[in-house]
Amino acid sequence: MxxxxxxxxxxxxxxxxxxxxxLHEREADRQGLRYLYRLIDIDTLGVPPxxxxxxxxxxxxxxxxxxxxxxxxxxxxxxxxxxxxxxxxALGAVNTVVFEDGRAVGHNTDVTGFAASFARGLPDAPxxxxxxxxxxxxxxxxxxxxxxxGAERVTVVDALPDRAxxxxxxxxxxxxxxxxxxxxxxxxxxxxxxxxxxxxxxxTGMAAHPGLPFPADLLHPGLWVAEVVYRxxxxxxxxxxxxxxxxxxxxxxxxxxxxxxxxxxxxxxEPDSARMLADIAELTGAVPAPK
Numbered sequence: 001m002x003x004x005x006x007x008x009x010x011x012x013x014x015x016x017x018x019x020x021x022x023l024h025e026r027e028a029d030r031q032g033l034r035y036l037y038r039l040i041d042i043d044t045l046g047v048p049p050x051x052x053x054x055x056x057x058x059x060x061x062x063x064x065x066x067x068x069x070x071x072x073x074x075x076x077x078x079x080x081x082x083x084x085x086x087x088x089x090a091l092g093a094v095n096t097v098v099f100e101d102g103r104a105v106g107h108n109t110d111v112t113g114f115a116a117s118f119a120r121g122l123p124d125a126p127x128x129x130x131x132x133x134x135x136x137x138x139x140x141x142x143x144x145x146x147x148x149x150g151a152e153r154v155t156v157v158d159a160l161p162d163r164a165x166x167x168x169x170x171x172x173x174x175x176x177x178x179x180x181x182x183x184x185x186x187x188x189x190x191x192x193x194x195x196x197x198x199x200x201x202x203x204t205g206m207a208a209h210p211g212l213p214f215p216a217d218l219l220h221p222g223l224w225v226a227e228v229v230y231r232x233x234x235x236x237x238x239x240x241x242x243x244x245x246x247x248x249x250x251x252x253x254x255x256x257x258x259x260x261x262x263x264x265x266x267x268x269x270e271p272d273s274a275r276m277l278a279d280i281a282e283l284t285g286a287v288p289a290p291k
Contacts, residue, residue, distance in 0.1 A: 004032070004033050004034060005033070005034040005035075006028070006033060006034070006035045006036070006065045006266060006267060007036050007038070007062075007063060007064050007065055008024065008035070008036070008037050008038070008064060008065055008066050008067060008068070008266050009037065009038040009039065009040050009059060009064060009067050009068070010037070010038075010039055010040060010067065010068040010069075010070060011040045011042070011052055011055050011056070011067055011068070011069050011070070011073055011077075012040075012041065012042065012069065012070035012071055012072070012073060013041065013042050013043050013049065013070075013071060013072055013073075014041065014043055015039050015041050015070060016039065016041065017231075018039065018070075019231075019255065019280070019283050019284070020037065020068055020259060021037040021038075021039065022279070022283055023255075023256070023259040023276055023279055023280070023283070024037045024259060024262075024263055024266075025037050026275075026276075026279050027263055027271050027272065027275065027276055027279075028263075028267075030272070030275065031269060031271075033267065033269075035267075040055055040059070040067075042055075042073070049072045049073050049076050050076060052069070052073040052076050052077045052080065053076075053077070053079070053080035056077060056080050056081075056097060056104060057080070059099075060099050060104060064099060065098070065099060065266055065267075066096065066097055066098045066099055066262075066265065066266040067096070067097045068095060068096055068097075068262055069094055069095050069096070069097060070095065071137060074093040074094055074095055074137050075092060075093050075137075077094050077097065077106065078092070078093075078094060078106065080104070081094065081097065081104045081105065081106040082103040082104050082105065083103060083104075083105045083106070084105070084106045084107075085105065085106065085107045085108070087107065087108045087111050087112065087144075088106045088107050088108040090144065090174050091108050091111060091140055091141060091144055092140075092170070093108055093110075093137055093140060093141070094106035094107065094108055095107070095108055095109060095110050095258070095262075096108065096109050096261075096262045096265055096266075098265050098266065107261075107262075107265055108141065109257075109258040109259075109261035109262045109265070110137075110138065110141035110142075110145075110254070110258050111141045111142075111144045111145045111148070112145075112257070112258070112261050113253075113254045113255070113256075113257035113258030113259075113260070113261055114141060114142045114145040114146075114228070114253075114254040114257075114258075115145040115146075115148055115149055116253070116257040116260075116261075116273075117249065117252075117253025117254045117256070117257050118145065118146070118149060118226060118249060118253075119149065120253060121226075121249040121250075121253055122197075122224055122226065122247060122249050125196065125197055125224045125247065126196040126197070126224075127146070127149065127150055127151040127152060127196060127197075128151075128152050128153070128196055129152065129153050129155070129194065129195045129196055130146060130151055130153070130154055130155070130195055130196055130197045130198065130199060131154075131155050131157060131188070131191045131192060131195045131197075131198045131199070132146070132154055132155070132156050132157065132198070132199040132201060133157050133158075133188075133198060133199070133200050133201065133202055133213055133214070134157075134158060134199075134200065134201030134202035134228070135156050135157075135158035135160070135163045135164045135166070135167040135182075135201075136158075136163070136201070136202070138201045138228050139156070139158070139167065139201035139202075140167055140170075142199050142201050142226075142228060142254075143156060143167060143171055143180070143199075144171070144174070146199060147171060147174075147175045147179055147180070151179075152179070153178070153179060153180070153181065154168075154171065154179065154180050154181075155168075155180070155181045155182065155183050155191055155195075156168050156171075156180060156181070156182045156183070157182070157183050157184070157185055157187070157188060157191070158182075158185075159185065159202075161182070161184050164182035164183070164184075165182045167180070167182070168180040168181055168182040185214075188214055188218060189218050192218045192219070192220070192223065193220075195223070196223070196224065197223055197224035197225065197226065197247075198223060198224075198225055198226070199226045199228070200213055200225065200226065200227050200228060200229070200237055201228045203229070204229075204237075205227070205229045205232075205235030205236055205237050206229050206231060206235075207231055207232060210236065211236060212236050212237055212240065213237060216240045219240060219241055219244050219246060220244065220246075221244050221245040221246060222246075223241070223246050224246060224247040224248070224249070225237065225238065225241040225246050225247070225248045225249070226248070226249040227248070227249060227250050227251045228251045228254060229251045230250065230251035230252045230254070230255045230280065230284060231284055232284065232285070232286075233250050233251070233252050233280075233281065233284045233285075233286040234250065234286070235250075235251075238250055252277065252280040252281060252284065252286070253277065253280075255280055256273065256276045256277045256279070256280045257273065257276075259271075259276060260273045260276055263276075
């Protein structure tokens with residue numbers, strides 16, 4: 001029987017602006033739950049990312065029900081957990097830890113969150129060939145999501161060629177040889193002429209990193225464009241792509257659906273994804289708050 005009081009938190013660096021507390025607490029309020037979501041910022045605490053194990057241990061001892069984990073601790077936390085869900089194990093990264101029966105179990109709701117967002121927002125998008133820009137933590141999650149959704153081949157491009165190569169190799173091990181490739185940025189123009197769509201998974205376009213991740217003239221109307229950045233909800237890339245007639249997907253869905261999945265894991269209760277999507281739009285300023 002689910003209980004009605006929860007204590008959860010987020011461990012990461014520079015997480016003051018995170019929308020996770022508001023997303024989780026709003027949905028909990030609507031469900032009549034007592035729900036406290038605390039930020040555990042390693043910068044504020046003055047500890048290194050490697051302290052994540054001590055923080056997880058401390059949270060468990062203090063009676064937390066679970067934790068979200070974000071940059072730069074998603075990989076570092078692995079060795080401090082008792083078990084991993086298959087998705088987290090395949091990805092080698094955890095963004096959600098659930099404390100159950102004295103054990104700390106790691107999950108990854110970035111993968112399921114992006115998959116749910118893409119299936120909802122671009123349900124008819126062709127998936128024969130796609131390009132993904134960015135091979136970091138978010139990039140690994142969305143590449144797994146796209147291949148899980150049935151993409152035939154993903155070509156990963158990153159400013160760090162070795163990181164792109166490593167991600168492609170990992171994807172091929174998990175999904176089968178030939179499902180992923182890697183390329184350098186100087187091949188982006190060539191790649192985008194013969195692809196169905198592009199997934200953008202770098203920080204470019206965020207409020208602190210404005211601009212386009214590549215020249216606008218590489219876009220063309222036949223492409224679909226999916227974005228991971230959600231602050232702002234409409235990035236310059238999406239604005240430019242829409243003006244050209246491209247089908248687009250903003251990053252709000254991934255942010256909402258990963259929170260939906262984490263809320264479910266923490267509480268055992270079914271959250272209302274439509275309400276949490278509306279919360280994201282309001283919290284990012286995409287729509288005005290109700291009077």
